[in-house]
Amino acid sequence: xxxxxxxxxxxxxxxxxxxxxxxxxxxxxxxxxxxxxxxxxxxxxxxxxxxxxxxxxxxxxxxxxxxxxxxxxxxxxxxxxxxxxxxxxxxxxxxxxxxxxxxxxxxxxxxxxxxxxxxxxxxxxxxxxxxxxxxxxxxxxxxxxxxxxxxxxxxxxxxxxxxxxxxxxxxxxxxxxxxxxxxxxxxxxxxxxxxxxxxxxxxxxxxxxxxxxxxxxxxxxxxxxxxxxxxxxxxxxxxxxxxxxxxxx
Ligand SMILES: NC(=O)c1ccc[n+]([C@@H]2O[C@H](COP(=O)([O-])OP(=O)(O)OC[C@H]3O[C@@H](n4cnc5c(N)ncnc54)[C@H](O)[C@@H]3O)[C@@H](O)[C@H]2O)c1
Numbered sequence: 376x377x378x379x380x381x382x383x384x385x386x387x388x389x390x391x392x393x394x395x396x397x398x399x400x401x402x403x404x405x406x407x408x409x410x411x412x413x414x415x416x417x418x419x420x421x422x423x424x425x426x427x428x429x430x431x432x433x434x435x436x437x438x439x440x441x442x443x444x445x446x447x448x449x450x451x452x453x454x455x456x457x458x459x460x461x462x463x464x465x466x467x468x469x470x471x472x473x474x475x476x477x478x479x480x481x482x483x484x485x486x487x488x489x490x491x492x493x494x495x496x497x498x499x500x501x502x503x504x505x506x507x508x509x510x511x512x513x514x515x516x517x518x519x520x521x522x523x524x525x526x527x528x529x530x531x532x533x534x535x536x537x538x539x540x541x542x543x544x545x546x547x548x549x550x551x552x553x554x555x556x557x558x559x560x561x562x563x564x565x566x567x568x569x570x571x572x573x574x575x576x577x578x579x580x581x582x583x584x585x586x587x588x589x590x591x592x593x594x595x596x597x598x599x600x601x602x603x604x605x606x607x608x609x610x611x612x613x614x615x616x617x618x619x620x621x622x623x624x
Pocket of ligand 1: 411416558
């Protein structure tokens with residue numbers, strides 16, 4: 376197994392891509408902390424992992440809250456004694472024309488998608504430094520690399536995640552801590568449900584994706600397992616697009 380006995384924290388693991396990542400990592404032998412502000416979904420993910428022979432613990436966490444992040448890391452250390460892998464996956468999107476975007480929506484998106492990554496990295500990196508190694512995988516988006524209409528704060532947050540990933544990759548490479556990010560294309564989850572349910576938007580999204588199917592959470596999960604495993608030890612500061620070729624155009 377590629378992650379045998381590795382200890383991983385996955386944020387936003389109550390649903391969608393994060394749940395897919397938790398299940399794929401558990402299948403490869405990782406022990407997990409499922410961190411999410413959704414208790415119901417988080418406990419469901421834990422049950423799915425534990426029922427399939429894996430080991431997971433739920434910690435109710437709002438990633439934009441430093442006290443919650445501290446509790447998340449401490450719970451992981453109390454249960455497993457170490458943190459080998461941090462997957463910063465929790466994220467939200469708000470749709471509005473830029474000039475109508477409220478400050479509250481800007482703050483919510485930036486605080487969860489960008490500050491949340493900062494807080495979790497800041498808390499976990501000292502543990503990885505003590506251990507002499509670690510893997511950090513941040514969930515960006517193709518929207519961090521190309522513009523999308525009506526999602527200005529989201530694009531800004533995901534571009535920020537890419538820049539932060541590169542900065543951390545340089546800073547901590549000497550300590551064998553890898554920091555990479557994934558840029559998913561359009562993946563079938565609650566986040567994209569309404570877009571994919573609208574025939575005009577679905578047509579636009581399908582025609583912009585060269586590969587002839589929609590993305591699934593497991594597409595992202597497999598890329599995350601790779602970036603968490605020893606197979607990718609020499610991959611650092613990379614943005615791995617898992618987008619069916621969207622960014623290739
Ligand atoms: N679905 C896509 O097409 C797509 C594309 C590009 C990037 N992404 C990114 O992938 C990640 C996962 O997205 P998804 O599609 O699975 O979305 P989703 O809405 O299905 O799941 C997001 C999860 O994050 C949790 N979450 C949200 N805010 C949180 C907070 N403050 N603290 C803790 N947990 C929180 C939610 O409860 C949920 O479980 C996000 O960062 C998203 O921006 C998704």
